[in-house]
Amino acid sequence: MRKIAAMKLTNRLVAFVTLMLTAAIFVLFIGGSVSFRKLGNDFISHYLSQVVYEIDRAIAEPSENDSLNLWLPKLLKASDVVELEILSDTGMLYRYQQVQHVGDQYDLLENRYTLPSNPGFYVNVKSVAPYAEFAYSIGGMLSLTMSVLVIVLALAWGIRWLRLQLEGAELLEERGKLILAGRTDEVARSDEREWPVTASVALDRLISRLKDARQERSRFDTFLRSNTFLDQLTGMANRVMFDNRLHALVQEQGSHGAVMMIKVNDLEELVLQTDRKVADEWIKEVGVVLSNAIQRYPDAILARYFDAKFTILLVQQSEKETELFAGQLMRALERLDPPQGLDNSNWCHLGAVMFTFGESRGRLMDEVEEAVRSAELQEVNSWSLFRKSVATPETRGSVRWRTLLNNVFEKDELELYTQVVKNREGELLYTEVLARINDEQGRLLKASRFIRGVELVGMTVRLDCTVVSKVIARLQKGQIITPVSINLSVYSLKNRHFQIWLRNELMQMTAERRGRILFEVAEGPLVTNFDAVFPTLRLLSGLGCRLVVDQAGRTVVSTHYVKDIQPEFVKLHRSLVRDIHQRPENQLYIRSMLGTCEPTSTGVVAVGVETRQEWKLLLTLGVYGGQGRLLGQELSEKPIKPTQRRRQRWRRK
Structure with missing residues (x-):
C-alpha cells in the first residue's frame, strides 16, 4: 500500500527553493571571499616585485648603494612590509624590521624574490595580508548589504507567491486525505480555489456518482428486505418473517407464549361485489386496529399471514393474559363498521393456541387454524382457544x-x-x-x-x-x-x-x-x-x-x-x-x-x-x-x- 507523504506539497517546494537559494548565496559568498583574497595577494605580490626591482637596480649601481638606507625604510613602511632581508651566499647584506608589528596577531605573507642583476642575491619579504586591518563599515559594505537584503526580500516574496499559487493543490490534497479517512460527505462539494481544476472536477463527479450509487443501493436493499419480509399492502410482517420468528422461538430454551390468528370472512365476495380497492382499504383498517392493540406488548409480532388472515405472536405470556387480550381485541374489532356486503355480527373470528419450548411450528399453525374453525361454528364474531395439555409457566404481575x-x-x-x-x-x-x-x-x-x-x-x-x-x-x-x-x-x-x-x-x-x-x-x-x-x-x-x-x-x-x-x-x-x-x-x-x-x-x-x-x-x-x-x-x-x-x-x- 502506498504511503501518504506527511509534508505538504507547498512546504516541500518552499523548503527546496529556500535550500537552493541559500546554498547559492553561500557558494557565491565563499567564491567572492576567495576571489577577494586572491586578488589582494596578487596585488601585494605585484607591488612587492616592483620594490624588489628597485632594490636590485640600486645594488647593481655602486653610486646608489649608499643611499639604500635612506629611501628603502620609508618605502617599506608605506607598503606594510614588516620584515625584509637581503641575503647572499656569503651572508646577510641588509635587514629591515618594523618594531611595532612584532608579535602582532595578523598572519604575515612571506615571499622570496631573486635579484636578476645580482646573481647569488635574493630578498625575503614578510608583509601584512591584504584587508587584514579592514573592519566592517556601512559605507564600504553598503552595496553588499543591500544586495543580500534584496535577495532575502525577494526570497520571502517568492515563497509567499509560491504558497498562493499552490494553495489550490494543498486544498485538493487535504480533500484527498479526508476521502481516504472515510469522511467523503464532508468534502462532497469542492472549493473553487482547488487546483488542478480538472482533478477537482473529476473528484466532484466521482463523489456525486458514488453518493447516488450508495443511495440507490440503500433503496434497493430496503426494497429487497421489505419485499422479502413485509406485506406490501399493510406494511406489517408477512408469512415468511412470522414463520422465521416462530420457528426460532419454539427452539429457544424456556420460551413460551401464544399464537393467535384473526380471519376476515367473505373477503373474496367483497371483491366481487365492489372492487379490489375497497377490499384493500378494509384490510388496512383492520390492520390498524390490530397494530394499535399490540402496542402494549413490545415483543409481539403482527403479520398478514394470508390475504384475509392475520397472525399475532405473543411472547412470554400466560393463558390468562392471552384470553384477556383476545377478548379486548374482539371488542375493538366489533367497533369497526364493515363495508356493505359483510355481516356486522359475523365477519371476523379469532383462534389462539398456547405453545412452549420444543413444539413444532407446523403443528402450532394447524392447531390455531382449528381454533379459528371452532370460532366460525358459533356464527358470530367470537374467539376460541385451542385446549391442550400444555403447562405454560405462570406469569408474574x-x-x-x-x-x-x-x-x-x-x-x-x-x-x-x-x-x-x-x-x-x-x-x-x-x-x-x-x-x-x-x-x-x-x-x-x-x-x-x-x-x-x-x-x-x-x-x-x-x-x-x-x-x-x-x-x-x-x-x-x-x-x-x-x-x-x-x-x-x-x-x-x-x-x-x-x-x-x-x-x-x-x-x-x-x-x-x-x-x-x-x-x-x-x-x-x-x-x-x-x-x-x-x-x-x-x-x-x-x-x-x-x-x-x-x-x-x-x-x-x-x-x-x-x-x-x-x-x-x-x-x-x-x-x-x-x-x-x-x-x-x-x-x-x-x-x-x-x-x-x-x-x-x-x-x-x-x-x-x-x-x-x-x-x-x-x-x-x-x-x-x-x-x-x-x-x-x-x-x-x-x-x-x-x-x-x-x-x-x-x-x-
Missing part, C-alpha cells in the same frame, strides 16, 4: 416482579454469564456478558424471560448500572483481559442521569481499558429513538469504546445507522440464522445486510449458530464472525466451589 428484582439487586444476586464471539478463522473477537437471575424457586432466568418484568417495573436503568459496574470492577482488577461487550437498553441511553454516571465511570478508567469495552444496542429501538441516543453513542465512541448493533433483522428497518454511528459489528437476529441452509429468503436478507456494511468497516456477525451446516453457509455468504453453541457455550462467571468427595470405605480393588 408487576408486584411479584418488583419484589423479585428488589431482592436480586439488594442482595447482589445478579449473575453474569459469558459467551465468546469468534471470527471466520475461529479467533476470539470479544466476549459478550449475559445477565441472569434466579426466581423464587431457584430457577435460572435468562434476560429474554425477565427483561419484560424489568421494563414493567421501571428498573431498566438500575439493571444496566449493575451490569456495567460489575464489568468495570473486573476490568479494573485485571480479571478481564479480553474485549468484552455489555448490553445496554435504549431507555437507559436516553436517561440523563445514566448518561452522566456512565461518562464519569468511563473517565476514571485508562484509555487502554476503555478500548476493550463494547456496548450492544438492539436495532429496532435504536432506529426508533436514533435522534435521542445519537449524542450518547457519539460520546461513548469519543471515549474509545466500540459500538455493536444487536438483533439486526428482527424487524425490517432502515440501515442508515451503519453510516451514521459506524458500529464495530452488526449482529444478525437468531431467527435469520436458524436453519438458514434451508431458507433462501433469509440468505437474501443477509446478503443485503452484507452489502450495506461493505463500504464501511462494520462487520456482520451471526448469532445463534447451532449446526455446522448453518456455519458453513454463513461463511460462504461472507459473514465476519459468529456466536452460538457451536462456537462456544455460555459460561458462568461465578467461581465454582470445590466439593468434597465422600470417602469410599468399601472400594473394590
Whole structure:
C-alpha cells in the first residue's frame, strides 16, 4: 500500500527553493571571499616585485648603494612590509624590521624574490595580508548589504507567491486525505480555489456518482428486505418473517407464549361485489386496529399471514393474559363498521393456541387454524382457544416482579454469564456478558424471560448500572483481559442521569481499558429513538469504546445507522440464522445486510449458530464472525466451589 507523504506539497517546494537559494548565496559568498583574497595577494605580490626591482637596480649601481638606507625604510613602511632581508651566499647584506608589528596577531605573507642583476642575491619579504586591518563599515559594505537584503526580500516574496499559487493543490490534497479517512460527505462539494481544476472536477463527479450509487443501493436493499419480509399492502410482517420468528422461538430454551390468528370472512365476495380497492382499504383498517392493540406488548409480532388472515405472536405470556387480550381485541374489532356486503355480527373470528419450548411450528399453525374453525361454528364474531395439555409457566404481575428484582439487586444476586464471539478463522473477537437471575424457586432466568418484568417495573436503568459496574470492577482488577461487550437498553441511553454516571465511570478508567469495552444496542429501538441516543453513542465512541448493533433483522428497518454511528459489528437476529441452509429468503436478507456494511468497516456477525451446516453457509455468504453453541457455550462467571468427595470405605480393588 502506498504511503501518504506527511509534508505538504507547498512546504516541500518552499523548503527546496529556500535550500537552493541559500546554498547559492553561500557558494557565491565563499567564491567572492576567495576571489577577494586572491586578488589582494596578487596585488601585494605585484607591488612587492616592483620594490624588489628597485632594490636590485640600486645594488647593481655602486653610486646608489649608499643611499639604500635612506629611501628603502620609508618605502617599506608605506607598503606594510614588516620584515625584509637581503641575503647572499656569503651572508646577510641588509635587514629591515618594523618594531611595532612584532608579535602582532595578523598572519604575515612571506615571499622570496631573486635579484636578476645580482646573481647569488635574493630578498625575503614578510608583509601584512591584504584587508587584514579592514573592519566592517556601512559605507564600504553598503552595496553588499543591500544586495543580500534584496535577495532575502525577494526570497520571502517568492515563497509567499509560491504558497498562493499552490494553495489550490494543498486544498485538493487535504480533500484527498479526508476521502481516504472515510469522511467523503464532508468534502462532497469542492472549493473553487482547488487546483488542478480538472482533478477537482473529476473528484466532484466521482463523489456525486458514488453518493447516488450508495443511495440507490440503500433503496434497493430496503426494497429487497421489505419485499422479502413485509406485506406490501399493510406494511406489517408477512408469512415468511412470522414463520422465521416462530420457528426460532419454539427452539429457544424456556420460551413460551401464544399464537393467535384473526380471519376476515367473505373477503373474496367483497371483491366481487365492489372492487379490489375497497377490499384493500378494509384490510388496512383492520390492520390498524390490530397494530394499535399490540402496542402494549413490545415483543409481539403482527403479520398478514394470508390475504384475509392475520397472525399475532405473543411472547412470554400466560393463558390468562392471552384470553384477556383476545377478548379486548374482539371488542375493538366489533367497533369497526364493515363495508356493505359483510355481516356486522359475523365477519371476523379469532383462534389462539398456547405453545412452549420444543413444539413444532407446523403443528402450532394447524392447531390455531382449528381454533379459528371452532370460532366460525358459533356464527358470530367470537374467539376460541385451542385446549391442550400444555403447562405454560405462570406469569408474574408487576408486584411479584418488583419484589423479585428488589431482592436480586439488594442482595447482589445478579449473575453474569459469558459467551465468546469468534471470527471466520475461529479467533476470539470479544466476549459478550449475559445477565441472569434466579426466581423464587431457584430457577435460572435468562434476560429474554425477565427483561419484560424489568421494563414493567421501571428498573431498566438500575439493571444496566449493575451490569456495567460489575464489568468495570473486573476490568479494573485485571480479571478481564479480553474485549468484552455489555448490553445496554435504549431507555437507559436516553436517561440523563445514566448518561452522566456512565461518562464519569468511563473517565476514571485508562484509555487502554476503555478500548476493550463494547456496548450492544438492539436495532429496532435504536432506529426508533436514533435522534435521542445519537449524542450518547457519539460520546461513548469519543471515549474509545466500540459500538455493536444487536438483533439486526428482527424487524425490517432502515440501515442508515451503519453510516451514521459506524458500529464495530452488526449482529444478525437468531431467527435469520436458524436453519438458514434451508431458507433462501433469509440468505437474501443477509446478503443485503452484507452489502450495506461493505463500504464501511462494520462487520456482520451471526448469532445463534447451532449446526455446522448453518456455519458453513454463513461463511460462504461472507459473514465476519459468529456466536452460538457451536462456537462456544455460555459460561458462568461465578467461581465454582470445590466439593468434597465422600470417602469410599468399601472400594473394590
